[in-house]
Amino acid sequence: xxxxxxxxxxxxxNAAFHKDYAIVNLNDLNDFKAGTVVNEQVLRxxxxxxxxxxxxKILGDGELKHALKIEADKISESAKAKIEKAGxxxxxxxxxxxxxxxxxxxxxxxxxxxxxKKSTAKSQKAKKKSSRK
Numbered sequence: 001x002x003x004x005x006x007x008x009x010x011x012x013x014n015a016a017f018h019k020d021y022a023i024v025n026l027n028d029l030n031d032f033k034a035g036t037v038v039n040e041q042v043l044r045x046x047x048x049x050x051x052x053x054x055x056x057k058i059l060g061d062g063e064l065k066h067a068l069k070i071e072a073d074k075i076s077e078s079a080k081a082k083i084e085k086a087g088x089x090x091x092x093x094x095x096x097x098x099x100x101x102x103x104x105x106x107x108x109x110x111x112x113x114x115x116x117k118k119s120t121a122k123s124q125k126a127k128k129k130s131s132r133k
Contacts, residue, residue, distance in 0.1 A: 019055065020052075020053050020054055021053060021054060021056065021057040021073065022043075022049040022051075022053040022057070023057055023059060024043060024048055024056060024057070024059070024072075025058075025060075025061035025062055026058070026059070026060055026061060026062045026063065026064045026082055026083070027061060027062025028048055028062075029064060029068060029070070030062070030065050030066075031046065032046075032068060034066035034068070035067060035068070035069070036068055036069070037068075037069045037071065038068050038069065039070075039071040040056055043056065055072075055093070056072045056073050056074075057073065057074040057075065057076075058070060058072045058075040058076065058079045058090075059076050059078075059079055060077075060079035060081070060082055063082065064082050064083055064085075064086040064088065065086065066087075066088075067086050067087035067089075068083065068086075068088040069088060069089050070083060070088060070090050071091045071092075071093050072090070072092065072093065073092070074092075075090055
């Protein structure tokens, strides 16, 4: 085996920033009644999606038989065309309004609390010495 393959891999990669999406096909959505609002909560209750994921993506595999109102994070062009052809509508969710990021939490706490100055032991000793004179 070459040396480069035996050495440990180090450095930066973007794996920590990758978002995994729960995939739902259109033929899976035919189980819902016409006019139903299909969102993450409804999909979890029907056990079409499980576990932890960054969002929901609708793919255009299959045909949609009736109109549905779908709320998703991403949707393929073919799925969007098939949903609108069946008389349904698509709403894209804005994940930023649902959960604030960690950076926003830090900014808000920094604005609310003013930093307090801490006096060091050296500065206290210097004050005591100067007060004796």
